[in-house]
C-alpha cells in the first residue's frame with residue numbers, strides 16, 4: 431500500500447481513538463479531538479500495520495482484579511460493570527474494522543497478578559477474576575479482544591515467584607521514578623490517584639490502624655505499585671514492540687500512552703473503572719457508581735448467573751417542564 435493510500439484508514443482509526451480519549455486535562459491549554467500533537471504521536475504505530483495490511487495490535491493494561499473494598503464493588507468476580515466495558519471495547523474494535531478491514535486486535539493485559547499483594551487482594555481472587563473474564567469474553571463472543579496476564583508469561587510458576595522474576599527482569603529505576611513524581615506533572619497526578627485508591631481500599635473491614643498511618647503506608651506503596659506497573663509495561667514493550675499503547679488512566683496531550691475511556695458516557699468520574707465500581711441502570715442508561723453510592727441512591731440489586739450483577743435506580747419523579 432502506498433504512503434498516500436495508507437493515510438485515509440490511519441486517520442479514520444485516529445478519529446475513533448480520539449473520540450474516546452481519556453485526557454489528563456490541562457486547564458491552560460484547550461484541546462479537542464483534532465489535536466495534531468496527540469494524532470502525530472500515535473500515527474506512526476498505526477501506519478506501520480496499515481501499510482503491512484495487518485490487524486493493528488493494541489495493548490491495554492486493565493481489568494486487574496476487583497477492588498477489595500466492599501463500599502466500591504459487589505464482590506471479587508467480574509460483573510455487569512466489566513461486561514459492559516468489554517462490550518464497548520469490542521464495539522470500538524468493530525468500528526475500526528469498518529474503516530480498516532484488517533481491524534484491531536485488542537490485547538487486555540490483566541495486571542492484577544503484578545501487584546495484588548500490595549493492594550491486599552489474594553492470589554486466588556486474581557485467578558478467579560481472570561477465569562471469569564475469559565468467560566465474559568466467551569459469552570459475548572468477542573472477535574477482537576484477547577486476555578494476557580503474568581500467568582501467560584511464567585506458566586506453572588508460583589505467583590510470588592512470578593512477581594520476583596518480573597521485578598528482576600524489568601524493574602524501572604526507582605530513584606528516577608521518585609524524581610519524576612517530585613518534578614510534578616503527570617507522574618504526580620498518577621501517584622496521587624493511586625495513593626487515593628490505596629487509602630480508600632485500605633479501609634477494608636477489619637482495618638484497625640489510624641488514617642495517618644494508612645495515608646503514610648499508601649504513599650509508600652503507591653511507589654511500589656507504579657514501579658511494578660512500569661515493570662509490566664517494560665515487559666509488554668519487549669513482547670509487543672510495535673503495538674499501540676493504550677491506558678485506562680488519563681494521559682497528557684501527546685503522550686506515547688493513549689488514555690482511553692472504557693465506556694461511552696465519558697462524563698463519568700475520570701477515575702472510575704469497572705473494577706472500582708458497580709454498574710447502575712438509571713432510566714435505561716448504564717453508568718458506574720461506587721457501591722455505597724448506588725445503595726444510598728435507593729438502587730435495587732439485580733442477580734445474574736446466580737450472583738450480584740448490578741443495580742437499578744428507582745424511576746425518578748422528575749418535574750414535568752409544564753408543571
Ligand SMILES: [Zn+2]
Nearest residue numbers: 465468683684
Ligand atoms: Zn493532544
